[in-house]
Amino acid sequence: MMKTDFRQERSLGAYIWKIIGYIIMILFSLLAIVPVLWLIVNSFKTTVEFNSNMAGWPKKFFTQNYPGAWRAGDFGILFVNSVVYTVMSVGISGFFSLLAGFGFSKIPGKSAKIIYSIFILGLLLTTQTLMVPIFLQVSQLDGVIGRLLEKVGLCAAEDFHLFYNTRFAVILVYVGSLLPIGIYLCTEYVRSIPTSLVEAARIDGAGYLRIFNLIVIPMSTPILITLGLLNIPTIWNEFALINILVSKTSLQSLPLGIYRFSGTLSSDYGKEFAALVIGLMPMLLFYLIFRKQITNNVGAGAVKG
Amino acid sequence: MDKTSLKEKKHAYRWMVIPPFIIYLFVLAFPVLLSIILSLSDFNGGRIFGAGSLKLIGFGQYAKLLSDPYFWHAFRNNIYIVLISVFGQLPLGLFLAYLIYRRIVRLGTFWQGVLYVPSVISVIVIGIMWNLIFSPFGPLAEVVNDFNRSSYQNNLEKVLDNYNYQNGDAIEDAMIDDIIRIDSKAARKAFDDPDKGIRETIAVLSDDTDEQLVLDLSNMLSRKWSSDFLNKDGASMWPILFVTLWCWTGMYLIIFLANMQKINKETIESAMIDGAKEKSILRHIIIPELQGSIMNCSVLCISGSLNSFALIYSMTGGGPARITQVLAIYMYEKAFMGSPDYPMANAISMMMVAFSLLLILLTRKIQKAFGGQDDEN
Structure with missing residues (x-):
């Protein structure tokens, strides 16, 4: 057996390296995890105790911060909103991405290349750079369409609300922002499905919709799972866009609610810590459950900053 | 192929591609256009899509921006974040990945799992959390x-x-x-x-x-120490840069480690037989092999560092007195705080798009210039 890694190395230098390596790893890991643990531990202190003991262990575990914060911040509604936004946007964008990926890779045409590269260009854009124009567009579109409808005589201009302060607009914007990466990954993936399979099904008389249902979807589950694992945290944690798309509390997502909450209750530390823990728990659990798969996906480079 | 099949093909292609394309145009392409137009106009609220409500007045906003000290201050802070991302997160992630890959430390999966934790947490929570930690009478x-x-x-x-x-x-x-x-x-x-x-x-x-x-x-x-970095000019960006590093290093560790594991082990084995030291293995085998992923990660870093809005917004709000402002926060301030200045906000937005495209092009150029042989330095 060759000495291919440090495990077999027995020299003094190697031991020193090992010790330094462990010290570095332990330091960085503590740095990564201690602030989060600090947050969790402090959510079990009363505000009075926090003010006199910020860094230590609580004398007695006080659990009332959680129900208090949950009620004061309306986190029940926000939690449901976050689930709806996340499931809908990730689901719809995944479906559209696969559909378009199938079109781009298996139905070659002149326009396919151009439209595909327009989508790819979107990979370089970050949607939050565009929050001002997106806000203007969304907030003005209701009026524009409303006035049009009024002219036609369908309804009064003020009665038309589809975009600003609606779940629809939030999901629409999220779906749009997820499409470039989704279409990129799906097109590359569907390309690897043998074209002969599609051709054979065509010869048997299957329509494209049937092929999509019976061949493409079942064969593409791995890439759909990748997209899900990648996009669920992105959308769940999104802040910049929903911050401008929605002003009603009843439509806010959890991160937005946490931000507003910590702004209004800045002196009630006990509840604030509980709120922050409520904010970080869902994705921490998501990560703990799917750690292996997420790590593999991130490692494969399927990430967008 | 016969005619009906061709027609069906076109039809199928259309319904596959057109719905997502419309959404894409609505959410990304149209806002870019709108932003360009508004940045050249005198729009100040009111209806955009009505006849005669907009007048194009040219590049005045951009000229104003270039002589605006707050713009340059925010721009400088953005550059700091890009620099800490590319020259902080990447080397650190690479180094930690190397320790695991060469089994200098064992339990690789464990360290990897722990170090990735900050990347999964909502940046809003992270921002508020570090703001509490760094506060003048906080736990630190x-x-x-x-x-x-x-x-x-x-x-x-x-x-x-x-x-x-x-x-x-x-x-x-x-x-x-x-x-x-x-x-x-x-x-x-x-x-x-x-x-x-x-x-x-x-x-x-x-x-x-x-x-x-x-x-x-x-x-x-005894000596009294106060951690109010955020109130000191010059030092106020440090906590933000630190948190940026804290947040994302784990992600690059995972990417680099995965790519290291793809490297042919025999190359390293034969180098070790030839008596190569750990340092030269890193320098002459690992880094050159990872060149592609280093470049891709740089692009990720650059576009990610322009995404720092939520973190800074929740950590300092760009304050105190605009010291920690970045372009996104400055843009937000122009559009949504006080009396809105939409043309200016849109000009900033377009500058950000141009800035990120420029940096990404630059990265690609560097990648081409160095070919596949030289290492990172």
Whole structure:
């Protein structure tokens, strides 16, 4: 057996390296995890105790911060909103991405290349750079369409609300922002499905919709799972866009609610810590459950900053 | 292929591609166009999509922006974040990945799992959390000051033992000098005239027990540290840069480690037979092999660092007094705080798009220029 890694190395230098390596790893890991643990531990202190003991262990575990914060911040509604936004946007964008990926890779045409590269260009854009124009567009579109409808005589201009302060607009914007990466990954993936399979099904008389249902979807589950694992945290944690798309509390997502909450209750530390823990728990659990798969996906480079 | 099939093909292609394309145009392409138009216009609220409500007035906003000190300040902060991302996150992630890959440390999956935790947490929570930690009377200050006090207390006890001092005894001059000498800077901070101040304090406390006296003196005379970086110009960006590093290094560790594991082991084996040292394996095998992923990660870093809005918004809000502002926050301020200046906000938005495209193009150019042979440096 060759000495291919440090495990077999027995020299003094190697031991020193090992010790330094462990010290570095332990330091960085503590740095990564201690602030989060600090947050969790402090959510079990009363505000009075926090003010006199910020860094230590609580004398007695006080659990009332959680129900208090949950009620004061309306986190029940926000939690449901976050689930709806996340499931809908990730689901719809995944479906559209696969559909378009199938079109781009298996139905070659002149326009396919151009439209595909327009989508790819979107990979370089970050949607939050565009929050001002997106806000203007969304907030003005209701009026524009409303006035049009009024002219036609369908309804009064003020009665038309589809975009600003609606779940629809939030999901629409999220779906749009997820499409470039989704279409990129799906097109590359569907390309690897043998074209002969599609051709054979065509010869048997299957329509494209049937092929999509019976061949493409079942064969593409791995890439759909990748997209899900990648996009669920992105959308769940999104802040910049929903911050401008929605002003009603009843439509806010959890991160937005946490931000507003910590702004209004800045002196009630006990509840604030509980709120922050409520904010970080869902994705921490998501990560703990799917750690292996997420790590593999991130490692494969399927990430967008 | 016959005609009906061709028609069906076109039809199918259309319904597959057109719905997502429309959404894409609505969410990304149209806003870019709108933003360009508005940045060149005199729009100040009111209806955009009505006849005659907009007048194009040219590049005035951009000229104004270029002579705006706040813009340059925000731009500079953005550059800091790009730099800490590319030259902080990447090398650190690479180094930690290397420690795991070469099995210098064992339990690789465990470390990897722990170090990735910050990347999954909502940046809003992270921003608020670090703001609390760094706050002037927060836990960081508490820990540091506790440490200062207890080390001061040790020294003080030694001095008092040296002089065999019991509370209420007569005070020797030399002892006072020794007490001051423990930390003369802090003593001068506590009292204008340390000598007189300490004497008076001891006199006042002469009824206390010895332990109480030591505690009170330590409280009074030990060094006080305050972590209000956020209120100091020059230092105020440090916490943000630190948190940026804290947040994303784990992600690059995972990417680099996965790509290291793809490297052919035999290359390393034969290098080791030839007596190559760990340092030269890293320099001459690993880094060149990872060149592609280093470049891809740089692009990720650059576009990610322009995404710092939520973190800074929740951590400092760009304050105090715009010191920690980045372009996205400045844009937000122009559009949504006070009386809106939409043309200016859109001009900033377009500058950001141009900035990120430029940086990404630059990265690609560097990648091409260095070919596949040279290493990172």
